[in-house]
Amino acid sequence: MRRNTRWGALAAAGAAAVLVLAGCGAGDGGKSSSGGSMTLLSEWTDGGSAASIQSTIDSWNKANPDNKMTQRSIGNEDFMTASRTAMSGDNPPDVLQFEGFSDTVDYAKAGKLVDLTGWWNANKSRFALADSPGVTRSCTYQGKVYCVPMSSNAQSVLFYNAKMLADNGIAPPKTYDDVVAAGEKLNAKGITPIALGDKDGWPGAQLWMTFVAQLCGTTMADQAVDRKGPKWTDQCFTDAAAQVDSLRQKGFFPKGVVSDDYNGMVSLFESGKAAFISTGSWFIGSWQSAPPPFQVGAEYFPPVTGAAHPDDKVAYGGDVVGIPTGGKNQAEAMKFLDYMTSLDQAKVWAKNYYFSAVKGAVAASGPANIKDLYDQTASAENTLGSLDLQLPPAVGQDVLYNSFQSLLGGKTTPQQFTAALEKSAQATQGPSQP
Amino acid sequence: MATLTTEASAAAHGSPRVGRRRRKWPALIPFLGPALGFYLMFLIIPLAGTIFLSLTDWNGFDFGKIDFVGVTNYTALAHDPVFKSALWHTLIFVAVAVVLKTVGALAASLAINERLPLATLFRGVYVMPTVISMVVIGVVFNLALSPTLGLINPFLDAIGLGHYAGTWLGDPNKALPIIILLDVWQNFGIYMLIYISALVAIPEDLGEAARVDGASRWQEIRRVTIPMLRSTTGIVMLLAGIDSLKVFTTVYVMTRGGPDHATEVLSTWGYDQAFTQNDVGYGSAIMVVLLAIAFVFAFVWLRFFRKVGE
Numbered sequence: 190m191r192r193n194t195r196w197g198a199l200a201a202a203g204a205a206a207v208l209v210l211a212g213c214g215a216g217d218g219g220k221s222s223s224g225g226s227m228t229l230l231s232e233w234t235d236g237g238s239a240a241s242i243q244s245t246i247d248s249w250n251k252a253n254p255d256n257k258m259t260q261r262s263i264g265n266e267d268f269m270t271a272s273r274t275a276m277s278g279d280n281p282p283d284v285l286q287f288e289g290f291s292d293t294v295d296y297a298k299a300g301k302l303v304d305l306t307g308w309w310n311a312n313k314s315r316f317a318l319a320d321s322p323g324v325t326r327s328c329t330y331q332g333k334v335y336c337v338p339m340s341s342n343a344q345s346v347l348f349y350n351a352k353m354l355a356d357n358g359i360a361p362p363k364t365y366d367d368v369v370a371a372g373e374k375l376n377a378k379g380i381t382p383i384a385l386g387d388k389d390g391w392p393g394a395q396l397w398m399t400f401v402a403q404l405c406g407t408t409m410a411d412q413a414v415d416r417k418g419p420k421w422t423d424q425c426f427t428d429a430a431a432q433v434d435s436l437r438q439k440g441f442f443p444k445g446v447v448s449d450d451y452n453g454m455v456s457l458f459e460s461g462k463a464a465f466i467s468t469g470s471w472f473i474g475s476w477q478s479a480p481p482p483f484q485v486g487a488e489y490f491p492p493v494t495g496a497a498h499p500d501d502k503v504a505y506g507g508d509v510v511g512i513p514t515g516g517k518n519q520a521e522a523m524k525f526l527d528y529m530t531s532l533d534q535a536k537v538w539a540k541n542y543y544f545s546a547v548k549g550a551v552a553a554s555g556p557a558n559i560k561d562l563y564d565q566t567a568s569a570e571n572t573l574g575s576l577d578l579q580l581p582p583a584v585g586q587d588v589l590y591n592s593f594q595s596l597l598g599g600k601t602t603p604q605q606f607t608a609a610l611e612k613s614a615q616a617t618q619g620p621s622q623p
Numbered sequence: 624m625a626t627l628t629t630e631a632s633a634a635a636h637g638s639p640r641v642g643r644r645r646r647k648w649p650a651l652i653p654f655l656g657p658a659l660g661f662y663l664m665f666l667i668i669p670l671a672g673t674i675f676l677s678l679t680d681w682n683g684f685d686f687g688k689i690d691f692v693g694v695t696n697y698t699a700l701a702h703d704p705v706f707k708s709a710l711w712h713t714l715i716f717v718a719v720a721v722v723l724k725t726v727g728a729l730a731a732s733l734a735i736n737e738r739l740p741l742a743t744l745f746r747g748v749y750v751m752p753t754v755i756s757m758v759v760i761g762v763v764f765n766l767a768l769s770p771t772l773g774l775i776n777p778f779l780d781a782i783g784l785g786h787y788a789g790t791w792l793g794d795p796n797k798a799l800p801i802i803i804l805l806d807v808w809q810n811f812g813i814y815m816l817i818y819i820s821a822l823v824a825i826p827e828d829l830g831e832a833a834r835v836d837g838a839s840r841w842q843e844i845r846r847v848t849i850p851m852l853r854s855t856t857g858i859v860m861l862l863a864g865i866d867s868l869k870v871f872t873t874v875y876v877m878t879r880g881g882p883d884h885a886t887e888v889l890s891t892w893g894y895d896q897a898f899t900q901n902d903v904g905y906g907s908a909i910m911v912v913l914l915a916i917a918f919v920f921a922f923v924w925l926r927f928f929r930k931v932g933e
Contacts, residue, residue, distance in 0.1 A: 269899065270898040273684070273901065276684060295682060298684075298685075299682070299684035301684055381771070388878070388879065389879060390881070443770070443771040444771055444776075445772070445790065447792075447793030448769060448790060449769050449772070453766075457772060462771070582899055582901060583902070587895070587900060591881065591883045594881055594883050595883035598790075601883070
């Protein structure tokens, strides 16, 4: 009897082990279980972009029942890590949305992305800003194209609460001096002038880039990134940081500027507690699902008096799409890429407040209140890609973010900030060569 | 002679007890196999992999381009100011959190053991944070502490303590202490439960003997109860120490190591190096240092308590 009990327990344990091992082997390596034969990984988790990609996938799946697409989206802050991990493994998605620049270089260098040069040359006429540095630097590595832009991001946009300005007798600013004057007036009334939350580093860094584009120009900034002449300690880069520092000293930013994140700064603006918010056109995308409870005005950050390059803008192909070489179905993935960047699909995205990179989409179906801003972006002559994404992560996402955070906290001077950036760039990329 | 023959025969064939043990092994494999398999697969192999990667230069993308660089990553640590401050923050975190968790858990368990009114309620209240996800706690406290959208500053204003309002997590001098306190608040409940279990196991007659000898309640706790909890305290401090060494989620969710690395600890800096800056070798070296500290801490702590016990 005892022997029988022992053998019974043995059999049960063996069965359990088999079940556990079977459980480990089941599934399809973590892919969505909705039965698709292709997968897309993106950071389109909410707002217009999430609604748009779902619409594109639904219509694709309807037309291609044998090659269905499924998607997995991850929030912005964790997406970079998740996408890099996915790309380093043996089971990458068939289509990857990412943010270009240094990621493109890393992926292309490792042979992880399909060369799209042929497709791009045949189809680039359908994209706005196709030949601008803001787009080409985002997707090109050693002369070959590895991704295509989904959006034409306008980064240096100043959004304002039109009602709040009107209630306080302030006209929408046309110059930087107008912004400062409005800020001082609002400050005196106890209203936070500019919503900014720099916990994650990039919102503050982007404000610095806005001034960099105007004071240094896009060409000089790109040369500094490439270590071809200019250094980050050159006067205009320090002056750009000093402009932000001056706003901080005037008390234009909220008390939580260092500890609040992007969502915090958006909440501050949308709850009517701040008059302005300086961020990118992606903010508009959230209006599709959660429109602000007041009329929002939007224009490029007004030019600084005496700026050498007042019309230079931080604008680039923000969301880019590539085809991983490890994908299971590259031919179909290429068809999907072609489909999602078609004018018909781009119109759907534009209707959802997305700054589509496809020419004519916003004009045809974009909401009226974004068309002017979009036209300024699409027709910009000098565009700068986001510097934090262009620089190696050790420089752009460590020192740039942390030192600028320190500047916003009043612990670092503009000179110390640019000195730290230059030191990191030298250590990572080498000295700047004339 | 007969006896000798029997012993020689037993030695030749192994003792009956050893033989029984050997015969048991095949039967034990199905029971131990899955657990050992998981242990090997998810602990030993990744551990060996991390140690190997710490000796390489690898960007995390291309397995064909893993360059062996020896101890270069470890020598680079000595010149990394962020690593040094992360190491310092980690040690401060462990020292303060271990003391606060242990003292808090001991005090709470002694109070609950007194069977005061609402003791059961408070036991649940203290344990409750332990079962809540740290991500949820981090997000909630992040919002509550926000100087612009939070509740703490308006509350301080409302009760006339507005001059204590601050930027909290935005202040490099306050951010780390706040995170430590939050970690203590979340985790001390589980150590309190360990103490309560140990208190129940202390024989009643020891306390009675002390009382018969005229000891006050406080003297009884100090002279009888706390010494009887010595080994439990050792375990609690060891577990709390290892728990604090591993801290990641609290820091990552609340500050991401900021402002300007003011709350950076070894785990967040290693993660940042490996997964944000694509320097997997260097990130692995940081994690190996953390592992070594944990091993040394556990070894020294166990030796110390064994000695004290003896």
